[in-house]
Amino acid sequence: MRTPAAALTGVVALAFADASIVALALPAIYGRFDTTIVGVSWVLTGYAVAVAVAAVTLIAVRRWLPTGPLTMGGLALFAAGSTWCGVAGSLGGLLAGRVVQGIGAAALLSGALELLSAHVGRERGRRLWSGAATAGLAVGPALGGALTEAFDWRVIFIAQVPVALLALVVLALSRAPALEPESGEPTTNPLWATAGYVSLFAGLVGALFLGVLLLVEIWRFSPLAAACVMMALPAGTIAAGRLTATAAPAVRVVGGTLALCAGLVGLALLPSASLAWAAAALFLCGAGSGVVARVLSPAAVPTSAPLVRSGGAVVAAKHAGLVLGLVVIAPLLAGSLTSGxxxxxxxxxxxxxxxxxxxxxxxxxxxxxxxxxxxxxxxxxxxxxxxxxxxxxxxxxxxxxxxxxxxxxAVLTRAFRPAFLAAAALALLTVLAAFAVRKTPIGYPRWRAAPTAILAVLVLAGPALVAAEVAGGALDHGRYQETDPCAAPADPYPGDGVDALVQRVAYGALHGAACELGLSRERFLLALAGQPGFAGVEWDPSTVERTVRAAADRALDDVQQRGDLPGWTITLVRAAVRSMPLEELLRVVGLR
Known part of the structure; x- marks a missing residue:
């Protein structure tokens, strides 16, 4: 590969990687700045929005922008934005830098497709551009995790500056040959195929964004360890895309979409904090998305279409999908984690x-x-x-x-379930793109049976993974049944000795008070302790009195049922408690 083509391929991968490269740094950014989960998600969303809007704008003004200056200007702006992000002292500054990065990325990505095609030919240029895009997005989290673990999250941005400047120098010193126009009509519908990228990437961002937060924040793995697990996603993308490359296009879209959805459902139903389960589900996500992407690429960028326009449309669609996914799953995750x-x-x-x-x-x-x-x-x-x-x-x-x-x-892992399932629902919409690729794309051979069989195995692996997780206890993982105090046993703490007796009496009182207020014993205890979020009980004198007396009655009833004390003793104590004024009773039990 010529040096300019290699440089272009590298910066395309880098620009797409930037949509996900900070994923493993989000926990560190979240802890560094005073923000929320929705707020920190805008580190990804802001970049994707900027790329999508700028790419659509460039399609409209393309006639006044030569390809070479467009690409090099985008590289310069991308480098400036990366520098800005690397030195940002606030979340607002970081988001502003991400927007500048996104505008530069849109320009270089839109122009890079035409420049690549000029250097290596339309067909190969399209494949290099699409392959670099998929690889960059998939490898981004692992690369960002490694840099965060070894150095700091700021290094993710600083390290991009010399890469962008080097590519800028290479392009400035090279001269692209004229691009030969090609004749022929596209055999697919570029609009439907491009729209397929929106739902595909909306689902894929669920695996990237949610997977990273789960591994680092909930399971407490280091960014480097999480990066190794996340590498299962690009591994699946590369492997499945190649093995199924000559199956029927529509079959690949449907099969790949189902595999991606199954992987997301697998992430939603993880039965334990196991890296093996997570890696298997991520591999399935990567495999499914890789299969679909290899079909959508030639369908969305036909060789007869203007490359900057079609390339810009694909760039906008992919990043619009990232935005859609984040806008849906980030608030959903925030709400689930609050209740979780x-x-x-x-x-x-x-x-x-x-x-x-x-x-x-x-x-x-x-x-x-x-x-x-x-x-x-x-x-x-x-x-x-x-x-x-x-x-x-x-x-x-x-x-x-x-x-x-x-x-x-386990409880907080379960809280991720609604967001993963929402991502799967978004990804499922990609099957509609099958209508756009029913005919074999130009440049691809007719389908063969062997790749179709491999695709069938991939599709069947999804239900097998989910079934194995369910068999491993996924449905009950993270579930806790709160104790109904009204139906709690009279002997909640078996054992001999004074300590056991004291605990049995305390549990009886706890159950009686909680039952009186209609709360579980756990929530009553948290409300009594004034735990934030559990102080819903209005402790007016009437409530206090009936709660304390219900606690005393239940404790004495349980003592009598167990036979811990003689019956006459319990009768005397019960009479004394019932005749005792509230203030004195509170002093006796230590609440005054």
């Missing part, structure tokens, strides 16, 4: 309540867990197993800490 965080606190409370350990140690552990959450950076999921000091605690207590940590991860 609440459920995680409830689950952790329930695990601690059920733990078999002395009451003093249980209270100490509960306070440690609370403080760990309070001290965690905003938006971060604390590693309880590492943060809670278990040096002077029993093995049973250490096991409880690990169990709470595991349950929190």
């Amino acid at each position: 965080a609440e459920q995680a606190v409830v689950t952790g409370t329930g695990v601690l309540l059920d733990a078999r350990m002395p009451v003093q140690e249980k209270l100490s552990l509960a306070l440690s867990v609370r403080d760990t959450f309070a001290e965690a950076p905003r938006g971060a999921v604390p590693d309880l197993a590492a943060a809670v000091d278990t040096t002077n605690r029993s093995e049973a207590t250490t096991a409880v800490v690990k169990e709470v940590d595991h349950r929190l991860s």
Whole structure:
């Protein structure tokens, strides 16, 4: 490959990679700036919007912009935007730099297709451009993760500057030959094929954006480890695209779309924090998208069409898909994580309540867990197993800490489920592009049976993956059944000794109070402790009195049913409690 063609291929891959290269840096950016999940998603969305809008604008003004200056001007602007992002001191500054990057990327991507075709021919130029685009988007997260782990998220942007400037110098010193026009009518509908990119990339961004946040923020893997897992996606893209290249085009679109959707459903139904499950689902996503992309590329960029116009349309469609996906899944994820965080606190409370350990140690552990959450950076999921000091605690207590940590991860993993399923629904719309590619594209041989069989295996792998996950407990992963206090057993804490008796009495009182207020025992305890988000009980004197007396009655009923104390003792205590004024009763139980 000639040097200018190699430089053009590289910058096309870089510009498309920029749509996803910061994905693994989003957690670091999220922690660095005062923002939300929706806010940090605009680091991706802002770039994609800028590319899409600029690409459409360039189609309209193309007649006044020569291809060479258009491409080199785009490279210069892209380098300037990258520098801006690398030195940004606020989220607003970073987003502004991303917009500048996006405008430059739209210009260089629109012009690069025609320049590549001039250097290596229309057919090969189109394939190089499309291949670089797919590879760049898929490899971007892994490359960004490696740079973030080794250096800092800012290096992702700074490192792009010399690459863009080097390509600019190469293009400035080279001269592209004249592009030979080709005759013939396209055998496909470019509009439908281009529209297919919108839904394809809307689904694909779910695997990229959601997968990264899940691996780094919830499962707490390092950016480098997450990058290695994310490499399963481009591996699937390359492998499946080549193996099925000569199957019938419409069959490839439908089969690839189904494989992508199955991969996203597989990510939604992960049965554990397992890298193997995640990698398998990501590979399926990459394989499905790779199969579809190899069909849409020649259909959306026919050799007889003006290359800058058709290339600009494809660039706009791909990035519009990224925007659509992020606009749908980012708010959905934010809402799911809010409710998921609440459920995680409830689950952790329930695990601690059920733990078999002395009451003093249980209270100490509960306070440690609370403080760990309070001290965690905003938006971060604390590693309880590492943060809670278990040096002077029993093995049973250490096991409880690990169990709470595991349950929190499971609940928050489940919170990603609606967003992954929404991405799958968006991706499913890509099957409509099959109507645009029913005829064999120019330059591609007629279909053969072997690639079609490989495609069938790929499609069947999706249901097999989902079935295996369901069999592995995916449907119940992260689910916690809150305890109904009204139906709770009278003997919630078996054992002998004073400590066991004290805990049984305390549980009886807890169940009685929670039942009186119509709350689960976990939510009542959190409301009693004033935990943010659980303070929905109005503690007026009437509510306090009926709650305390219900707690006392239930505790005494359970003691009597278990036979912990003689019947006459319980009768005397019950009479004393019922005749005791509220203020005195509160002092007796330690609430005053």
